[in-house]
Amino acid sequence: MKAQDAALMTPDQLVDELVKLKKEQFNLRFQRATGQLENTARFRQVRRSIARINTVLNAKRREAANA
Structure with a gap:
């Protein structure tokens, strides 16, 4: 996900996407621990998307608080 895409989403959509990515990160962690992880780059992509x-x-929460 690009930052531009995330900026266009509503806070509720962002939270839903965040939950989805956290679940994926959890599953990737298990795959790595059991030696089943094939795409090691995906772990880094998910971590950066979460960030x-x-x-x-x-930023959206600060904007709402200031408005």
Whole structure:
């Protein structure tokens, strides 16, 4: 997910996407521990997407608090 895509989403959509990515991260962690992880780059992509969503979500929350 790109930051531009996340900026266009509503806070509720961002939270839903965040939950989805956290579940995926959990599953990837299990796959890595059992040696079944094939795409190791996906772990990094998910981690960075979570960070992007958190950044955009926090910015939107600050905007709402200031308005």
